[in-house]
Each structure stands twice: as structure tokens, then as C-alpha cells.
Amino acid sequence: MTAVQNRTPRPAAQLPPRERLSRWANKNRKWLFAGPSMAFVALLLVIPLAWTLVLSLTDSKRSVRRPFDFIGLENYVEALTDTERFWPSVGRTLAFTGGALFFELILGMIIALLLWKPFRGQGLVRTIVLLPLVATPVAVGMMWRLLFEPNIGFVNEFLSWFGIPAQPWLADPNTSLATLTFVDIWQWTPMVALILLAGLTGLSEEPQEAARMDGANAWQRFWYVTVPLMRPVIIAAVLLRGIDALKTFDILYATKGKGGGAFHDVETLNVYAYGLSFDYNEYGLASAVLILFFLMILAIIWVIQMQRKATS
Amino acid sequence: MKYGSSAARVFAVATTAVVAASLVACSSDSGIDEGDSIEGTTIRVTLANHVWTETIKDLIPEFEKESGAKVEITQLAEDQLSDQYNVKLNAGTDEIDVLMYRPLQENKLFADNGYLANLTDQVEGDKEWDWSDFQEGPASLTTYDGEVVGVPIITERTVLYYRKDLLQAAGLEVPTTLEELEAAAKAIHEANPDVAGYVGRTGKSAAVTQLSAFLYSFGGDWLDGTDSLIGSDEAREAYKYYGNLISGYTNATVNPEMSWPEAFAVFQQGQAAFIADADSLYKNMTDPSQSTVADNVGFAAFPEGPAGSKPYNVAAWALAINEQSANKSGAWEFIKWATSKATSLEMAKLGVSGARASVWEDPTANADYPAELLEAIKVNGQNGVGYDRPLVIEVAKAREIVGEPIVVAIAGGDVDAAIDAADKAFGEFLLEDAE
Numbered sequence: 063m064t065a066v067q068n069r070t071p072r073p074a075a076q077l078p079p080r081e082r083l084s085r086w087a088n089k090n091r092k093w094l095f096a097g098p099s100m101a102f103v104a105l106l107l108v109i110p111l112a113w114t115l116v117l118s119l120t121d122s123k124r125s126v127r128r129p130f131d132f133i134g135l136e137n138y139v140e141a142l143t144d145t146e147r148f149w150p151s152v153g154r155t156l157a158f159t160g161g162a163l164f165f166e167l168i169l170g171m172i173i174a175l176l177l178w179k180p181f182r183g184q185g186l187v188r189t190i191v192l193l194p195l196v197a198t199p200v201a202v203g204m205m206w207r208l209l210f211e212p213n214i215g216f217v218n219e220f221l222s223w224f225g226i227p228a229q230p231w232l233a234d235p236n237t238s239l240a241t242l243t244f245v246d247i248w249q250w251t252p253m254v255a256l257i258l259l260a261g262l263t264g265l266s267e268e269p270q271e272a273a274r275m276d277g278a279n280a281w282q283r284f285w286y287v288t289v290p291l292m293r294p295v296i297i298a299a300v301l302l303r304g305i306d307a308l309k310t311f312d313i314l315y316a317t318k319g320k321g322g323g324a325f326h327d328v329e330t331l332n333v334y335a336y337g338l339s340f341d342y343n344e345y346g347l348a349s350a351v352l353i354l355f356f357l358m359i360l361a362i363i364w365v366i367q368m369q370r371k372a373t374s
Numbered sequence: 375m376k377y378g379s380s381a382a383r384v385f386a387v388a389t390t391a392v393v394a395a396s397l398v399a400c401s402s403d404s405g406i407d408e409g410d411s412i413e414g415t416t417i418r419v420t421l422a423n424h425v426w427t428e429t430i431k432d433l434i435p436e437f438e439k440e441s442g443a444k445v446e447i448t449q450l451a452e453d454q455l456s457d458q459y460n461v462k463l464n465a466g467t468d469e470i471d472v473l474m475y476r477p478l479q480e481n482k483l484f485a486d487n488g489y490l491a492n493l494t495d496q497v498e499g500d501k502e503w504d505w506s507d508f509q510e511g512p513a514s515l516t517t518y519d520g521e522v523v524g525v526p527i528i529t530e531r532t533v534l535y536y537r538k539d540l541l542q543a544a545g546l547e548v549p550t551t552l553e554e555l556e557a558a559a560k561a562i563h564e565a566n567p568d569v570a571g572y573v574g575r576t577g578k579s580a581a582v583t584q585l586s587a588f589l590y591s592f593g594g595d596w597l598d599g600t601d602s603l604i605g606s607d608e609a610r611e612a613y614k615y616y617g618n619l620i621s622g623y624t625n626a627t628v629n630p631e632m633s634w635p636e637a638f639a640v641f642q643q644g645q646a647a648f649i650a651d652a653d654s655l656y657k658n659m660t661d662p663s664q665s666t667v668a669d670n671v672g673f674a675a676f677p678e679g680p681a682g683s684k685p686y687n688v689a690a691w692a693l694a695i696n697e698q699s700a701n702k703s704g705a706w707e708f709i710k711w712a713t714s715k716a717t718s719l720e721m722a723k724l725g726v727s728g729a730r731a732s733v734w735e736d737p738t739a740n741a742d743y744p745a746e747l748l749e750a751i752k753v754n755g756q757n758g759v760g761y762d763r764p765l766v767i768e769v770a771k772a773r774e775i776v777g778e779p780i781v782v783a784i785a786g787g788d789v790d791a792a793i794d795a796a797d798k799a800f801g802e803f804l805l806e807d808a809e
Contacts, residue, residue, distance in 0.1 A: 124768070211629075233629050324785075341771070343483070
């Protein structure tokens with residue numbers, strides 16, 4: 063009985079300060095450990111986002127240090143009724159992301175399947191496949207700009223060996239976005255392949271063997287066994303790469319410059335918002351476009367998550 | 375309700391109190407005290423990639439030795455420089471003491487935003503340094519609301535670069551009119567299908583400054599007050615002429631995003647017969663390490679159009695002091711040295727054309743310039759117009775609007791429709807810009 067009484071905690075007020083602090087820290091350790099990260103997130107994410115939201119409701123222009131008025135949703139109305147720059151930018155953003163993602167998934171899956179089973183020289187092949195991934199996007203943009211140069215670029219020179227006439231590539235507004243989608247595919251397919259390969263490596267052999275026993279051919283095994291089992295990994299790859307592709311800026315700006323080229327032919331939402339902010343100094347409108355872009359990304363993530371829940 | 379202004383007032387009062395308490399010894403309103411020793415201080419200078427920068431960098435050790443101050447240089451390409459200013463000056467940084475900027479592009483905007491320190495007392499107070507020696511046109515471009523906010527360092531005019539060998543082979547004289555220029559471009563391209571008759575800037579924004587010489591020479595202009603003039607018959611002629619000159623006499627696919635480095639590269643590689651661009655960049659053409667046609671480059675005054683020869687003659691770059699700089703005295707000492715008669719003369723001898731009248735008059739200053747170029751500079755200087763883009767606050771936006779028909783003209787589209795649309799948009803922009 064006495065021993066039990068000794069183990070009963072004393073009221074905090076009776077404890078020495080150090081022990082009191084220790085007890086408090088122990089009780090609140092989840093906040094203490096998470097505190098620094100939460101402060102980091104608040105400082106670097108929430109505050110800028112909140113400030114962008116505030117600016118989007120103002121007529122701030124020329125300098126953010128100048129006086130500005132709150133104008134409600136005027137900037138949002140202006141952006142959403144702008145059929146010259148905003149909506150075409152939305153279209154290009156979706157076309158670029160959709161196109162890139164589609165081919166990256168197919169090619170990434172092919173590469174992952176090829177690298178799945180061990181073979182001689184696999185390490186070397188994996189290293190070569192991953193090389194585009196480690197290059198800086200701006201450097202990649204500059205390199206492809208030179209390769210696609212219509213008059214002296216290697217790509218047209220290469221085509222001429224087979225009698226194919228020179229193509230304008232980045233110089234033509236009709237082909238520039240497709241050309242840059244190709245560059246994105248070239249650079250980021252390895253990442254998708256890497257994610258899918260990780261998923262494939264974790265798959266159990268048993269369902270494959272069972273299907274084989276049932277007489278399923280390679281395609282049937284892939285389509286009816288591998289793909290359904292890989293669905294969570296595929297969705298993770300779509301989510302990661304999709305969000306990244308939506309936000310692409312570097313290769314577009316490095317190859318076509320301000321405004322997404324002379325005809326705004328590769329102007330995505332990101333490039334458009336950058337131009338509004340850095341070229342036109344229209345901080346209110348630029349912030350509204352960025353908030354709309356943010357909402358668009360959230361909506362896409364939501365749709366993908368719903369899809370995942372529905373299929374699981 | 376002006377939320378920003380009340381916040382700014384509170385901030386200004388607080389800042390003023392702190393600054394007033396800590397700078398009691400400072401006697402000048404602008405924060406520049408010429409009596410202060412700058413020995414041991416660091417002057418942070420942000421400069422553009424330019425011939426001026428490369429040349430002054432070799433002379434800076436002299437300044438450091440004389441003053442005892444250390445100069446830290448940040449050097450950036452034009453676009454990155456603009457972005458850097460947009461971010462840093464907008465945030466009220468004190469990390470920049472001296473900034474190199476484009477008066478025609480940024481003077482109004484920066485001064486209106488309060489980014490630039492008022493240098494009026496300094497430039498007018500030093501008789502030996504002599505502000506009155508600066509050419510009137512360039513000096514007026516670095517003045518805002520009666521206050522001097524910058525000191526011009528580079529002046530430039532449109533000069534016609536041409537290939538001597540190609541002209542000689544075709545038996546042609548150097549063109550003196552725009553009609554002759556087009557005829558020569560056509561004749562040379564027909565005789566040399568791999569060579570473009572003319573190359574020039576094609577980028578929507580970049581081409582505006584080079585179109586200006588054609589626009590003025592056809593009798594056109596950008597604006598009159600808040601009225602757009604780009605829909606005039608003269609302007610339409612100029613747009614069509616420029617577009618056809620670039621795309622009409624070449625077999626190559628025209629890159630629609632060329633600024634001067636890309637356009638110069640075509641000429642330097644021997645793939646074009648003519649280019650009209652800034653004379654301050656001439657060393658890019660005559661330096662054999664950059665140009666394969668260095669020995670065959672000729673220079674001529676801008677050809678005459680229906681309204682005469684009207685190239686631009688402008689201050690392309692200037693130096694200013696960041697209003698938030700903590701070392702304004704050091705910054706001013708640097709500017710004073712970099713733009714002094716002695717340094718300007720030395721720079722001119724190294725091929726950099728400044729804005730001091732006395733240097734242009736000094737026969738030793740330009741001894742190394744090609745004689746033909748000097749003659750072209752003289753003629754262009756007499757005929758020159760003091761601006762090469764619309765003089766508004768939001769220049770970048772204005773350039774995109776008036777540049778749109780250039781791109782369409784080069785691509786062979788419906789130029790009149792593009793001009794109509796741009797004229798309307800520019801008119802609306804001018805009203806907004808003037809608010």
C-alpha cells in the first residue's frame with residue numbers, strides 16, 4: 063500500500079521547476095517535436111500563400127510597396143473572362159501535362175518491365191536510363207534548343223540523312239508545345255520508370271504464376287494481373303509527376319523566353335503568372351491567377367484521390 | 375480606403391525614427407555625405423552583361439586602391455537583371471548599393487516606385503565632375519519629376535552593319551535609303567542563296583527598339599499623349615517593311631524569338647548581309663574571336679526613309695543608387711569615379727561610347743574606332759531621336775503590345791489586322807498607364 067502511495071505522482075505545483083518542465087515536455091512531446099516543422103511550414107508555405115491570397119484581392123501593381131486598394135474579386139473576374147491569355151494558358155497547361163503524363167506512363171512502364179527481370183549489364187543500363195533525370199532542366203532546355211534549332215540544329219541535320227525535310231520545331235507556334243512535351247517526356251520518363259520499377263519489385267510472384275498455370279499469355283498477365291496490382295503505384299506516379307508537370311516552368315522559359323514565345327505558343331499558367339508579375343508588375347492579377355492555378359491543382363488531386371478510393 | 379498607404383505611413387514613421395536616431399551625424403538629406411570616408415566599406419554593384427561592364431571591371435582595382443573601399447560586383451544578363459531588381463527592390467533590399475539600369479525601360483517605373491535615390495544635389499554640386507558635360511538627351515532620360523536619379527553611362531544609335539565583301543561582289547554601293555537597302559538585300563540573297571539579305575531582332579519585345587528607326591524614318595511614332603499612333607499609315611508601312619526585310623530575303627527558317635545576341639550570331643557566322651542595331655555593340659562584330667566576318671564588316675548611317683534618316687540616339691544604360699542602400703556615400707563615390715571625365719575618356723579609348731560631350735570632342739578618345747563607324751555615329755547623332763520605345767511607365771507591357779504586329783509581319787500573317795488590334799490595345803493601355 064505504501065509503495066503504491068509512493069508511486070502516485072505529486073501535484074505539479076509541489077515539484078522542483080526542472081522536473082516540472084520535464085513533465086510538461088513529456089506531456090506535450092508531440093507538439094514539441096512537430097513544432098519546428100510546423101513553424102517551418104507556416105513560415106514558408108502558409109504565410110506566402112495567405113499573402114498571395116490577400117494580394118489577389120487588391121489592385122497592387124508596379125510595386126508591392128505602393129499603396130493599393132482592396133477590389134474584391136475583380137482580378138478573378140478579369141482572369142476568368144480573359145479568353146486571350148488566361149484560358150488558352152489553362153488549355154496549354156492541361157495539354158502539356160496530359161500529353162507528357164500519358165507518354166511518360168507508357169514508356170516508363172515499358173522501361174520498368176524491361177528492367178524488372180535481372181540481366182547482364184543491368185546496372186549500366188539503369189544508369190544510362192536515369193541520366194536525363196539528373197540534368198538541370200534549364201540546361202536541358204538550352205541543349206534541346208540548340209538541337210532543335212531549325213537551321214543549324216542536329217535534329218534537322220539527322221533527318222536530312224534520311225531525306226526528311228527540315229522542320230521548324232520550336233520556331234513554329236504549331237509545333238513548339240508538342241516539341242517541348244517531347245523534351246519533358248525525355249527528361250522525366252526515367253523518374254516514372256523508377257517509381258513503377260519499385261512497385262514491380264515489390265509484387266508477389268504468386269499471382270503471376272497462378273495466371274501462367276491458367277494459361278494466360280504475357281499480355282493477359284500484364285493487363286489482368288500486373289496492372290491491377292500496380293494501380294496504387296501507378297496512381298502515386300500520376301500524382302507526383304502530374305503535379306510536377308503542371309508546374310513546369312524552367313524548360314518552357316529557357317527555350318521560348320518571356321510570354322511563352324512570340325505567339326504565347328507555350329504559355330502555360332505558370333509562365334503567364336510569371337509574366338504578369340515580373341514583366342507587367344501586375345501583382346494583384348498575377349496573385350489571382352496563381353490562386354486559381356492552386357485551386358486547379360487541388361481539384362485535380364481531389365479527382366485522382368476519389369478515383370483511387372473508388373477503385374480500391 | 376488606402377490600406378497600403380496607411381500601413382506605409384506607419385512603416386515610414388517608424389523607419390524614419392530609427393534612421394534619424396542612427397544617422398545623426400549625416401548631414402545630407404539624400405543620405406550621401408561626400409565628407410564621409412568610404413575606406414574599408416564594401417560597395418555592392420549590380421551590373422548587366424555589357425561591353426561597359428567588361429571594360430570597367432579592368433579599371434575597378436584603381437578605384438579600390440584610391441578609395442580604400444571594396445567593390446563587389448554581381449553581373450547578370452538583361453532579363454535576369456530585371457527580375458533581380460523586381461524582386462529585390464520591391465522587397466526594399468539594402469543588398470544593392472549601385473544599380474546599372476536601362477533609363478528608357480525602367481527610369482520612370484523605378485523612380486515612381488521610389489527605388490532610386492535623389493542625386494540632384496550631388497550631380498549639380500560638383501563643378502569639377504561637371505553634370506553639364508553630359509549630353510542633354512541622355513541626361514534628361516535619367517531625370518524624373520525634376521530630380522536627377524541616375525547618371526548615363528552608355529549612349530547608342532542605330533547603325534547599319536554591312537558585309538563589305540558581299541556588297542563589292544554584287545557591285546553595289548552602301549545603301550543610303552531604305553529602298554536601296556531592300557534592293558541590296560534582295561540582290562545579295564539572290565546571288566548567295568545561303569545568305570540572308572537582312573537579319574534583325576524578331577522577338578516581340580526585343581524587336582521594338584530596332585523597329586523604332588524604321589518607324590521614325592517612315593514618318594511614324596508610337597504615341598501622342600494618351601493616343602496610340604501605331605495605326606497610322608506611316609507606322610503600317612514601317613511594320614510591313616521591317617517584316618518583309620527580315621523574312622523576304624532568306625531561305626532559312628526565321629527564329630521568331632531573336633534578340634540581339636541571336637541576330638548578331640547570324641551575322642557573325644557570315645549568314646547575313648545587313649543588320650541595323652546598336653552601335654555600342656560594334657565590338658561583337660569586329661572581334662575576330664567572336665565574328666568570322668570581322669575583317670569585312672562595314673558601318674553606315676541609318677538609311678533614309680520617306681521622312682529622312684531617323685535612327686534612335688539614346689542613353690542605353692545608366693547608374694543609380696538604391697534608395698535603401700546603407701552605403702550611399704560609397705555608392706556615390708563609385709558612380710562619380712565611373713562617370714568622371716578621366717574614366718569616361720579611358721573607357722572611350724577602349725571602345726565604350728559614353729554620354730560626356732567633352733569625351734566625344736576629344737580626338738584621342740575615339741582613335742581606335744573604325745573611321746567609318748565614327749562617321750556613322752556622327753551623322754546618326756545629328757539625326758537621332760531621343761527614344762527607341764514608347765516612353766511610358768509600364769514599358770515592358772507597352773513593348774509587348776506594339777511588338778505584336780512585328781511578329782505577325784515577319785511570320786507573313788495579316789499585318790493590318792494585327793496593327794488594328796495592337797492599336798486598340800495600345801490606346802487602352804496608354805489611358806491606364808497615365809492614371
